[in-house]
């Protein structure tokens with residue numbers, strides 16, 4: 001299976017390593033990167049434009065770059081009839097982008113595939129939705145320094161936080177748009193469950209945690225769900241949970257497996 005990456009960072013590196021170990025099944029043919037991406041995280045070449053990437057005739061494109069990449073390339077990949085994995089799910093909180101990508105996926109033979117990332121219970125949310133879900137609430141805690149470079153810097157002195165502190169409370173849409181690198185999990189919960197408006201999100205700076213902790217609650221006709229994950233950071237990017245790359249690998253396995261779970 002020919003795989004093309006968009007992005008050349010922490011997630012791309014782990015996905016490329018996974019594919020090289022299973023070289024009998026997966027072949028990363030190229031990655032689309034920014035001008036700053038001089039050295040490939042794998043053995044594949046880096047290209048600078050989508051036409052150059054698609055010239056490798058990939059069976060599947062994996063976006064592991066950021067919101068801007070989904071906006072720039074997402075619909076075009078689907079319009080070319082190529083399956084697309086989007087890990088920057090928070091980008092889909094942008095209603096205009098969602099409409100564009102959804103229309104492209106519906107019109108083409110290709111599928112948009114969304115990995116669970118670090119969110120636990122995606123299967124339960126998606127299945128429970130079929131019977132009706134009344135409430136979904138996500139509480140995400142990260143160490144104070146993980147919120148550097150976000151709007152939390154303007155409202156809080158992150159270096160002086162000594163107790164768990166709520167830095168944001170609102171809808172999944174507001175969270176995903178305001179915290180593009182830190183609230184992809186909120187967007188995934190919204191997409192799997194009851195949508196961006198109804199999914200409630202609390203973001204917490206907690207000096208007592210060293211991992212990314214996500215607590216998910218949902219109630220509906222299926223019953224009630226209470227889950228929490230203590231996700232280790234990625235080896236090369238502390239803002240990114242290792243689970244983000246692992247969940248892409250799981251989707252890749254689905255592409256090739258005889259038995260899917």
Ligand SMILES: NC(=O)c1ccc[n+]([C@@H]2O[C@H](COP(=O)([O-])OP(=O)(O)OC[C@H]3O[C@@H](n4cnc5c(N)ncnc54)[C@H](O)[C@@H]3O)[C@@H](O)[C@H]2O)c1
Nearest residue numbers: 007008009010011064065066069088117118184237240244
């Ligand atoms: N779904 C989830 O749970 C989840 C979890 C963590 C991260 N993410 C998303 O994954 C993305 C990648 O994470 P990472 O840890 O690998 O980040 P990273 O910063 O290590 O790497 C990002 C790479 O993408 C490249 N890039 C950025 N914008 C681009 C563009 N417009 N076109 C081409 N290349 C571009 C960068 O140059 C870099 O090589 C994050 O930005 C975030 O949106 C999702």
